[in-house]
Amino acid sequence: MIKVVILGAGNLATHLCIALEKHTKILLLQNFNRKGEKILNCGVPVTNNPDEITDADLYIFAISDNALLDINNNFSHLKGLVVHTSGSTPMDVLSNFNRKGVFYPAQSFNKHLPVSFDTIPIAVEASNKSDQQILLKLAHSISTTVYVLNSEQRNALHVAAVFANNFSNFMYIQAEEICKDSGIDFTILKPLINETIAKLANNSPRNVQTGPAVRKDNKTIERHITTLTDQKKIKLYQLLTTAIQNYYE
Amino acid sequence: MIKVVILGAGNLATHLCIALEKHTKILLLQNFNRKGEKILNCGVPVTNNPDEITDADLYIFAISDNALLDINNNFSHLKGLVVHTSGSTPMDVLSNFNRKGVFYPAQSFNKHLPVSFDTIPIAVEASNKSDQQILLKLAHSISTTVYVLNSEQRNALHVAAVFANNFSNFMYIQAEEICKDSGIDFTILKPLINETIAKLANNSPRNVQTGPAVRKDNKTIERHITTLTDQKKIKLYQLLTTAIQNYYE
Numbered sequence: 001m002i003k004v005v006i007l008g009a010g011n012l013a014t015h016l017c018i019a020l021e022k023h024t025k026i027l028l029l030q031n032f033n034r035k036g037e038k039i040l041n042c043g044v045p046v047t048n049n050p051d052e053i054t055d056a057d058l059y060i061f062a063i064s065d066n067a068l069l070d071i072n073n074n075f076s077h078l079k080g081l082v083v084h085t086s087g088s089t090p091m092d093v094l095s096n097f098n099r100k101g102v103f104y105p106a107q108s109f110n111k112h113l114p115v116s117f118d119t120i121p122i123a124v125e126a127s128n129k130s131d132q133q134i135l136l137k138l139a140h141s142i143s144t145t146v147y148v149l150n151s152e153q154r155n156a157l158h159v160a161a162v163f164a165n166n167f168s169n170f171m172y173i174q175a176e177e178i179c180k181d182s183g184i185d186f187t188i189l190k191p192l193i194n195e196t197i198a199k200l201a202n203n204s205p206r207n208v209q210t211g212p213a214v215r216k217d218n219k220t221i222e223r224h225i226t227t228l229t230d231q232k233k234i235k236l237y238q239l240l241t242t243a244i245q246n247y248y249e
Numbered sequence: 250m251i252k253v254v255i256l257g258a259g260n261l262a263t264h265l266c267i268a269l270e271k272h273t274k275i276l277l278l279q280n281f282n283r284k285g286e287k288i289l290n291c292g293v294p295v296t297n298n299p300d301e302i303t304d305a306d307l308y309i310f311a312i313s314d315n316a317l318l319d320i321n322n323n324f325s326h327l328k329g330l331v332v333h334t335s336g337s338t339p340m341d342v343l344s345n346f347n348r349k350g351v352f353y354p355a356q357s358f359n360k361h362l363p364v365s366f367d368t369i370p371i372a373v374e375a376s377n378k379s380d381q382q383i384l385l386k387l388a389h390s391i392s393t394t395v396y397v398l399n400s401e402q403r404n405a406l407h408v409a410a411v412f413a414n415n416f417s418n419f420m421y422i423q424a425e426e427i428c429k430d431s432g433i434d435f436t437i438l439k440p441l442i443n444e445t446i447a448k449l450a451n452n453s454p455r456n457v458q459t460g461p462a463v464r465k466d467n468k469t470i471e472r473h474i475t476t477l478t479d480q481k482k483i484k485l486y487q488l489l490t491t492a493i494q495n496y497y498e
Contacts, residue, residue: 065469088461088469107441108459121437147437152476156431157438159473159486164424164438165445166460167489168417173454173496175413182405188370188396189406189413190449192356196414197446200439205422210357211415212337220314220337224408227401236492237408240416243485247422 001027002138005056006044007071009033011109012085013062017042019117019142026141030054040111056080058134060103065089072096081131087158090151091125101126101135104154105143106161117142123149123157174233181229213244250276251387254305255293256320258282260358261334262311266291268366268391275390279303289360305329307383309352314338321345330380336407339400340374350375350384353403354392355410366391372398372406423482430478462493 004026006017013031017039020028031039036048047053059078061071062085071084076096083101084094094100102125109115122139124146126132132148139146149157172193176186199208212220221241228234253275255266262280266288269277280288285297296302308327310320311334324331325345332350333343343349351374358364371388373395375381381397388395398406421442425435448457461469470490477483 065466088472106437107444119440121440123437145437145440147434149433153431153433155472155476156427157433158469159476160424160427160433160435161438161441162460162462162473162486163420163427164442166458166462166493167423168420168442169445169454169458170489170493170496171412171417171420172449173458174416175409176454178405178409178412182402184398184402184406184409185396186409186453188355188372188394189410191368191370191394192410193413193417193446193449195356196418197442200421200442204435205418205425209415209418209422211411213411213415217314220407223337223404224411227404227408232492232495237411239488240419243481244415244419246481247419 001025002058002134003027003029003056004058004060004138005030005032005054006060006062007032007053007075008062009035009037009039010062010064011111012105013060014040014042014111015109015115015117016060016062016085017044019115023141026138029056050075050077053078058083058138060085068093081126081134083126083135087123087161088155090155091127092151099127099131101131102151102154103135103139104149106157108165118144121145121147123147123154125150125154174236177230178228178233209244209248211244213241214248216245250274251307251383252276252278252305253307253309253387254279254281254303255309255311256281256302256324257311258284258286258288259311259313260360261354262309263289263291263360264358264364264366265309265311265334266293268364272390275387278305299324299326302327307332307387309334317342330375330383332375332384336372336410337404339404340376341400348376348380350380351400351403352384352388353398355406357414367393370394370396372396372403374399374403423485426479427477427482458493458497460493462490463497465494 020026021042028044031044031046032053057080059082065086068084081099082097083103085103087104091102104123105120107120120143122143124135124139126135179186255262269275270291277293280293280295281302306329308331314335317333330348331346332352336353340351353372354369356369369392371392373384373388375384428435
């Protein structure tokens with residue numbers, strides 16, 4: 001039975017508390033957060049006093065990247081394994097802790113929306129093998145997809161996620177605006193979007209790239225640029241068209 | 250009963266033949282294609298002689314955009330309603346035809362993969378109301394989502410689709426390469442990608458943009474840029490980060 005304290009009351013902290021509280025093989029002892037706020041949908045005891053933090057096997061700091069430096073300086077009295085949950089922050093930000101690690105669920109969370117950890121990949125890292133085992137055990141207890149990644153890999157994964165999620169979402173924003181400007185319901189594009197994603201299940205994206213850029217259909221490209229009125233969108237369209245064409249040369 | 254001839258033997262032509270052949274309210278009379286090729290998985294009679302094209306109510310030219318000009322010049326002997334299936338080509342490319350229109354399924358097709366038209370949005374346009382009714386009837390007979398869009402709107406939709414599908418797929422390519430370079434399985438990102446798409450069901454993409462760019466997390470942005478080694482990816486990362494930040498200003 002791994003005894004756990006979770007620190008933080010944000011989106012991820014809340015979902016971790018909910019998931020671990022229910023778990024029969026994990027003992028969630030306590031939550032610590034600065035304001036002493038009750039955790040949404042979770043009955044775990046809460047403290048806001050650093051000196052009242054209970055002894056545990058594992059302390060999970062599910063807090064913002066910027067707050068991690070402060071942890072390193074002000075919580076070094078904690079005994080046991082101390083981990084953070086940041087994708088882009090190296091494990092060594094916890095330099096004052098003897099036993100340290102990272103427990104990174106590769107998903108974005110919203111405390112007001114339910115979540116199932118089953119399908120969320122979790123990447124773990126620890127400064128020694130036995131601590132790695134603890135994190136693996138915890139990760140496997142809530143998720144079917146667990147990876148051991150070092151800080152460099154995790155950071156690369158985080159950059160990749162920016163492209164795959166944040167930048168692709170920005171493309172959807174452009175698409176929605178273009179539709180709106182012409183009185184078209186953005187919904188009309190959703191089956192196409194779903195199809196693009198469905199293809200990824202069995203294909204590398206580089207093998208399923210379609211559209212005027214990759215087939216060098218200059219007539220259509222020109223017509224598209226003439227259609228766009230917003231200079232920012234024209235620039236973006238041209239840049240990405242050129243980038244795709246360079247990529248496939 | 251609408252009597253139809255489909256012209257072309259490409260991905261869309263093949264799927265239209267298959268879908269209409271089975272249909273009880275549509276009579277698929279014939280396929281015409283230059284090589285006189287049998288249509289994959291479809292028993293429709295085929296000709297490659299323009300003079301042997303059967304009389305029909307509707308002729309659907311499911312051919313490449315570039316070939317449409319040729320149609321306008323060389324098939325003007327056809328009686329009945331003549332439509333093309335191109336998203337980005339105006340209806341008026343068929344200027345030599347008295348009765349003309351467009352029947353545009355907003356999806357990408359591969360003749361070797363099965364397709365269900367039910368969920369594929371179809372946009373129709375016609376030069377008069379009674380022909381529009383014919384196209385609406387045909388569209389509703391195979392799809393649950395049918396729109397009337399004029400050529401300008403359809404072209405805008407096509408540009409929007411380039412952003413939503415082609416450009417977002419290019420983002421997945423970047424993500425996959427970044428993963429690969431660090432020995433990470435791209436699969437780890439798929440739940441995150443699915444989550445990004447799932448959010449679109451109930452939200453405008455502009456309300457669910459996440460990541461370091463929109464939250465102006467310059468520390469993470471700098472770390473990401475340091476992580477990337479490929480100059481093209483660095484340039485893309487910087488450009489899109491700036492574009493997102495300008496957008497939300």
